Amino acid sequence: MTNAILKRLPITWIKEIIDLTIERIVVVDREGIILFINSTYCEFLDVKQEFAIGKPVQQVIENTRMHIVATTGKEELEGLQPINGSVMIANRYPLIIDNELVGALGTVKYPGPDNLRQSKNKIQDLIDELNFYKTKAQKELQSKYNFADLTGSSPIFLAAKKLAEKVSGSNSSVLLTGESGTGKELFAHAIHHSSMRSEHPFVALNCASIPQDLFESELFGYEDGAFTGAKKGGKKGQLHLANDGTIFLDEIGDMPLSMQSKLLRTLQENEINPVGGQSTIPINLRVIAATNQDLMKMVDEGKFRKDLFYRLNVINIEIPPLRERKEDIAPISIKILEKLERNFYRSGTLLSSEVIERFKHHSWPGNVRELENVLERAINVLDGRTIELSHLPLYLRDPETVASRGGSSVTNPPKDAELLQVSPLKKTIAKVEKQEIKNALIFTNGNKIEAAKLLGLGKTNLYDKCKKYEIK
Numbered sequence: 001m002t003n004a005i006l007k008r009l010p011i012t013w014i015k016e017i018i019d020l021t022i023e024r025i026v027v028v029d030r031e032g033i034i035l036f037i038n039s040t041y042c043e044f045l046d047v048k049q050e051f052a053i054g055k056p057v058q059q060v061i062e063n064t065r066m067h068i069v070a071t072t073g074k075e076e077l078e079g080l081q082p083i084n085g086s087v088m089i090a091n092r093y094p095l096i097i098d099n100e101l102v103g104a105l106g107t108v109k110y111p112g113p114d115n116l117r118q119s120k121n122k123i124q125d126l127i128d129e130l131n132f133y134k135t136k137a138q139k140e141l142q143s144k145y146n147f148a149d150l151t152g153s154s155p156i157f158l159a160a161k162k163l164a165e166k167v168s169g170s171n172s173s174v175l176l177t178g179e180s181g182t183g184k185e186l187f188a189h190a191i192h193h194s195s196m197r198s199e200h201p202f203v204a205l206n207c208a209s210i211p212q213d214l215f216e217s218e219l220f221g222y223e224d225g226a227f228t229g230a231k232k233g234g235k236k237g238q239l240h241l242a243n244d245g246t247i248f249l250d251e252i253g254d255m256p257l258s259m260q261s262k263l264l265r266t267l268q269e270n271e272i273n274p275v276g277g278q279s280t281i282p283i284n285l286r287v288i289a290a291t292n293q294d295l296m297k298m299v300d301e302g303k304f305r306k307d308l309f310y311r312l313n314v315i316n317i318e319i320p321p322l323r324e325r326k327e328d329i330a331p332i333s334i335k336i337l338e339k340l341e342r343n344f345y346r347s348g349t350l351l352s353s354e355v356i357e358r359f360k361h362h363s364w365p366g367n368v369r370e371l372e373n374v375l376e377r378a379i380n381v382l383d384g385r386t387i388e389l390s391h392l393p394l395y396l397r398d399p400e401t402v403a404s405r406g407g408s409s410v411t412n413p414p415k416d417a418e419l420l421q422v423s424p425l426k427k428t429i430a431k432v433e434k435q436e437i438k439n440a441l442i443f444t445n446g447n448k449i450e451a452a453k454l455l456g457l458g459k460t461n462l463y464d465k466c467k468k469y470e471i472k
């Protein structure tokens, strides 16, 4: 349309024509500020034209993407846009004047019969997709293991398992203690699975892996606009997600003191206060906590709240380390191999008797997790069917050499003592420490939290040491 033709139409006519069109029209500039919106659209939105013009489009129109089209310059046709409870068909066009993107024009209309059919299909697809993710999310919130998955028949393991089975029916808090990798999380799953809450969520939270400043919002959730960067509509906290079910608080010793107070209040009052919210939400939870730290000592040192400790420690189940139940090593190894075979598409893998014997003599500081890593490494390097000593990592393959590297007999010094290189102890310790950290990181594929567990170190301590030894 040329300017000459347009000039024949008085501006008041043009305005009326735009208003008479059945479509709702909005024009924004490149910043997404509304330059024009017709009265049909304003009536539909129930806003005054004078109010809307000059405002960022997101403040006026629900679920709009006009500001995006005004920046990308890419048209979006036949999009579904829920506004005021109706699903509308939206078309968004970039406005290009003299080869320059200057803004965007948008129209929305009620779906016609064809559109209606198309939108119905689109909505059905979206509902199917939503249901798929809902089921997936629900599965994530279910316990994955039961008591049958807890392998081991040593008396001390059976005693722990029996106690766990016995208390699963109650609502009391449980504190699982034991070294890293002993199976505390497995126990937590099994307890939930056998409880009356098994149909409800099981939410596992590792307190060591949450950055301090995100702790509160992760645990208690937040409301819309609670802080800059908060998700629109707010976010449910993990405690809320676990409602009617079980919350498993792993590495509870790493929970900041301020959060310990807030958690205690929640457990006493059975309600949560999301960040930035005035309201309280009633919740019904069972708590299972786990730690490999000495919480009582932490209480004495003022690092853990005494009242929370007693609140969590209603039932204490101590999971014994692997070295104290050597008879369990072979059956657990077999169970782990079955799992690994499924992942590696193998079958019939065997363990040589030398390997089992060597396993029985190892102290397993990383417990079952370390055993899993050793077996996974072995399966990776295995050529035949039987895992032999040669498939084990050096520290297990040749423990004497490794041990002998650690020191020599002072009472019986070797004749060629002058040939021995003796370094300052500090330097040697640093060297060993660096190597062990590197080994742990190899074992855990670079996962520092897992590596810290294997090494029996706190997460922050490991990060500091990695920095010191320049380990990436």
Ligand SMILES: Nc1ncnc2c1ncn2[C@@H]1O[C@H](COP(=O)(O)OP(=O)(O)OP(=O)(O)O)[C@@H](O)[C@H]1O
Residues within 6 Å of the ligand: 149, 150, 151, 152, 178, 179, 180, 181, 182, 183, 184, 185, 186, 187, 250, 290, 291, 292, 332, 335, 368, 369, 372, 453
């Ligand atoms: N009795 C067992 N039978 C079979 N597998 C086990 C057993 N105990 C532990 N595992 C396996 O060992 C691994 C470590 O277990 P889990 O994560 O439960 O240990 P954890 O004590 O919670 O460790 P951390 O304190 O480091 O969090 C898991 O992969 C688990 O499946």
